[in-house]
Amino acid sequence: DTAVSQTPKYLVTQMGNDKSIKCEQNLGHDTMYWYKQDSKKFLKIMFSYNNKELIINETVPNRFSPKSPDKAHLNLHINSLELGDSAVYFCASSLTLSGSHSTEAFFGQGTRLTVV
Amino acid sequence: AQKVTQAQTEISVVEKEDVTLDCVYETRDTTYYLFWYKQPPSGELVFLIRRNSFDEQNEISGRYSWNFQKSTSSFNFTITASQVVDSAVYFCALSEAAGISNFGNEKLTFGTGTRLTIIP
Numbered sequence: 001d002t003a004v005s006q007t008p009k010y011l012v013t014q015m016g017n018d019k020s021i022k023c024e025q026n027l028g029h030d031t032m033y034w035y036k037q038d039s040k041k042f043l044k045i046m047f048s049y050n051n052k053e054l055i056i057n058e059t060v061p062n063r064f065s066p067k068s069p070d071k072a073h074l075n076l077h078i079n080s081l082e083l084g085d086s087a088v089y090f091c092a093s094s095l096t097l098s099g100s101h102s103t104e105a106f107f108g109q110g111t112r113l114t115v116v
Numbered sequence: 117a118q119k120v121t122q123a124q125t126e127i128s129v130v131e132k133e134d135v136t137l138d139c140v141y142e143t144r145d146t147t148y149y150l151f152w153y154k155q156p157p158s159g160e161l162v163f164l165i166r167r168n169s170f171d172e173q174n175e176i177s178g179r180y181s182w183n184f185q186k187s188t189s190s191f192n193f194t195i196t197a198s199q200v201v202d203s204a205v206y207f208c209a210l211s212e213a214a215g216i217s218n219f220g221n222e223k224l225t226f227g228t229g230t231r232l233t234i235i236p
Contacts, residue, residue, distance in 0.1 A: 090161060
């Protein structure tokens with residue numbers, strides 16, 4: 001059973017299109033994230049959600065819109081795709097414990113988005 | 117602001133040699149967590165370790181060991197008797213602790229990664 005699963009694994013699309021990436025976790029975690037890995041392998045957070053509530057939005061263009069229908073799902077919709085959006089997008093989840101505890105994040109296998 | 121520096125961009129060693137990957141971090145938080153992740157050629161991110169800022173004990177897990185030194189803000193990773201399967205990009209990361217009002221704010225700040233190649 002895959003703990004954090006993303007679909008699709010590969011996505012090739014033309015500039016200007018709208019696309020979505022889906023993410024689901026079966027770990028019972030309450031926090032989910034989207035990270036972007038660029039061509040130089042640099043990983044940077046885009047969004048985080050806790051119990052369906054947006055917590056972090058790291059100055060991502062508003063063409064990117066996350067949606068969390070429930071705790072186990074966090075989807076990423078991208079409008080008007082641009083060449084610079086080409087990257088690997090990782091979904092992740094973690095469990096927030098009571099008090100000041102941060103647990104490790106488990107990542108999906110990534111979605112390689114190529115905009116042509 | 118938090119920052120993680122992995123000065124070694126690429127390392128190549130011959131199989132069975134030991135190798136240490138360096139990680140230096142910056143944070144103003146007194147409570148924080150440090151992580152190492154492995155990204156093999158297949159592309160997934162594999163969690164290796166999490167270390168609490170209050171726990172400076174070194175940790176060993178099989179051929180892997182981690183040396184956390186708060187005095188130098190370093191969290192180095194050593195692979196002993198390296199194997200070809202260890203070839204991957206390794207990321208060090210830092211997160212701040214989630215306070216009661218900060219649930220969901222445990223973002224990871226990653227270093228730029230070290231590409232490790234083990235030569236058979």
